[in-house]
Amino acid sequence: MSKFYNTVMFLMRFGIKQFVQELLYRYNNWYYDRWLNVNTAHMIKKSALGINKTDSIDYVPIGYRAIYSMLKKIPIDKSHCTFLDYGSGKGRAVVVAAIFSFKRIIGVEISDKLVAIAQTNIANMKHRKTIQIEIIQSDATEFIVSRDVNIIYFFNPFIRETLQKVVDNIYFSYKEYPRKIYILFFNDDHFEKIIKNQDWIKKTYQTRFYPNYSYGLYETV
Numbered sequence: 001m002s003k004f005y006n007t008v009m010f011l012m013r014f015g016i017k018q019f020v021q022e023l024l025y026r027y028n029n030w031y032y033d034r035w036l037n038v039n040t041a042h043m044i045k046k047s048a049l050g051i052n053k054t055d056s057i058d059y060v061p062i063g064y065r066a067i068y069s070m071l072k073k074i075p076i077d078k079s080h081c082t083f084l085d086y087g088s089g090k091g092r093a094v095v096v097a098a099i100f101s102f103k104r105i106i107g108v109e110i111s112d113k114l115v116a117i118a119q120t121n122i123a124n125m126k127h128r129k130t131i132q133i134e135i136i137q138s139d140a141t142e143f144i145v146s147r148d149v150n151i152i153y154f155f156n157p158f159i160r161e162t163l164q165k166v167v168d169n170i171y172f173s174y175k176e177y178p179r180k181i182y183i184l185f186f187n188d189d190h191f192e193k194i195i196k197n198q199d200w201i202k203k204t205y206q207t208r209f210y211p212n213y214s215y216g217l218y219e220t221v
């Protein structure tokens with residue numbers, strides 16, 4: 001009854017086109033969780049995870065199509081690359097990255113519950129090509145970016161001072177070991193504010209994904 005009610009309310013509010021898009025979006029995410037043999041679905045509020053940082057955002061998984069197509073777009077041989085997901089949650093982006101042959105994949109996540117779920121997903125996943133995957137339980141601000149990290153992904157994990165501190169950490173790593181670093185940022189408005197007027201990084205691509213992700217690809221210069 002409540003599902004039927006919700007469907008009618010959605011149709012009335014957004015119309016048939018968005019209803020069909022929403023169905024396809026949900027089906028796609030459901031399908032790829034099964035194909036990979038993982039469980040990354042369903043948002044979890046940060047209060048339910050015991051996270052009391054005001055800058056932190058709730059767990060919401062990225063859409064499979066969005067992260068897969070953006071990883072494909074990065075124009076380098078991934079077997080030489082280390083991929084880092086800030087706020088890796090249940091590990092959806094990490095398992096998609098592991099379909100590619102990365103040298104190494106790192107997830108950093110503040111919630112120990114989500115770290116445990118991500119580790120189970122990685123242990124169970126099918127179609128895995130990357131061998132070396134680590135999920136580290138840490139506040140992102142305390143994570144030191146090693147010199148091999150060169151693809152960094154954010155799906156709206158935190159804002160304001162926390163994001164500022166993390167961007168500073170990336171910059172220090174880049175200054176110490178100058179290299180090409182690609183940064184994929186979904187919901188990039190907060191990132192844009194922080195890197196405005198900085199000359200070490202520039203946006204090279206911008207697009208949008210359903211439901212409402214503004215996505216930017218950035219590169220060090």
Ligand SMILES: C[S@@+](CC[C@H](N)C(=O)[O-])C[C@H]1O[C@@H](n2cnc3c(N)ncnc32)[C@H](O)[C@@H]1O
Nearest residue numbers: 056060061062087088089092110139140155157
């Ligand atoms: C929107 S979810 C993104 C999940 C995943 N990266 C994905 O793409 O499906 C944001 C995640 O960031 C985590 N997070 C929030 N603040 C954090 C912090 N200060 N350090 C590390 N992780 C944090 C949350 O617990 C949550 O799992």
